[in-house]
Amino acid sequence: MSFRIALSLVSILLLSSAALPKKGPLPEKKPVTVEVPVPAEKPEEKAQEETDMPAKAEPAPAKDDKEKPAPADEDKKDAPPADDKATVEKPEPVLTIKPEDGKEYTACLADLKAIGAVFEETKRIDDGKGCGIDKPLTVTTVLPGITLKPEGTMRCETALELARWTKDAVLPAAKAALEEEGPLTTINQASSYVCRLRNNAKTGKISEHARGNAIDIASFTFKSGKSIEIQPRDEDSTLAGAFQRAVTATGCLYFETVLDPGSDEAHENHLHFDVIERKGGYRYCR
Numbered sequence: 517m518s519f520r521i522a523l524s525l526v527s528i529l530l531l532s533s534a535a536l537p538k539k540g541p542l543p544e545k546k547p548v549t550v551e552v553p554v555p556a557e558k559p560e561e562k563a564q565e566e567t568d569m570p571a572k573a574e575p576a577p578a579k580d581d582k583e584k585p586a587p588a589d590e591d592k593k594d595a596p597p598a599d600d601k602a603t604v605e606k607p608e609p610v611l612t613i614k615p616e617d618g619k620e621y622t623a624c625l626a627d628l629k630a631i632g633a634v635f636e637e638t639k640r641i642d643d644g645k646g647c648g649i650d651k652p653l654t655v656t657t658v659l660p661g662i663t664l665k666p667e668g669t670m671r672c673e674t675a676l677e678l679a680r681w682t683k684d685a686v687l688p689a690a691k692a693a694l695e696e697e698g699p700l701t702t703i704n705q706a707s708s709y710v711c712r713l714r715n716n717a718k719t720g721k722i723s724e725h726a727r728g729n730a731i732d733i734a735s736f737t738f739k740s741g742k743s744i745e746i747q748p749r750d751e752d753s754t755l756a757g758a759f760q761r762a763v764t765a766t767g768c769l770y771f772e773t774v775l776d777p778g779s780d781e782a783h784e785n786h787l788h789f790d791v792i793e794r795k796g797g798y799r800y801c802r
Contacts, residue, residue, distance in 0.1 A: 765801075
């Protein structure tokens with residue numbers, strides 16, 4: 517009985533060993549993988565992979581304009597704030613009264629007396645803003661027998677050219693065109709020295725009247741009582757029209773500036789004469 521039991525144990529062992537796998541290396545353990553959701557690719561990253569080109573660096577954010585260095589030539593300027601849209605006004609130029617040359621002034625006085633003008637030397641005028649005359653004269657008579665009405669204040673040079681023009685141009689023209697009216701007795705002036713801007717404007721350049729360099733002629737009066745008033749006469753075929761055109765044209769032989777009624781609306785009723793200094797002897801006559 518014991519033999520049968522032993523035989524049965526041997527059979528069981530043989531069957532058990534046949535079911536077991538042969539000895540060998542154990543199978544490699546596979547790593548446990550956990551699926552993690554991958555974020556969606558950005559369009560630019562996908563394009564980067566497709567083109568196989570290096571990514572372009574993104575431009576750095578622009579700095580505030582205040583951090584930019586100013587150009588060298590602007591460092592010296594005082595620029596207005598960035599939010600200030602107002603135009604920076606330039607400072608007004610400092611205007612001064614031009615002093616008279618002593619020798620030229622003395623010579624002018626001598627010539628003015630010799631031609632027969634009547635005048636009085638007055639004290640220096642300084643009305644500010646460049647208005648004034650260093651050595652002003654008050655003229656009452658242009659030539660013997662010819663009154664300046666009202667009397668006018670001006671520089672000696674202006675008075676002398678007025679007297680020369682009257683003697684050499686106005687009197688011959690009056691004799692030729694208006695002899696029947698008798699001798700010229702009065703030159704009626706509309707403006708001599710006055711502190712103002714050109715054409716009485718609120719802005720602009722200072723007038724030559726404000727420096728004593730100018731005089732405006734409004735009309736001429738003759739012994740008969742007749743007056744020839746300055747007015748637009750380009751198409752005036754009368755002797756009065758011829759007289760006015762003659763004295764206007766000859767005015768530019770004595771004055772550096774001549775403006776008549778044909779020049780602009782501001783001079784429709786007078787002749788403007790002035791002795792402003794111009795480069796190269798240039799004269800402005802209209």
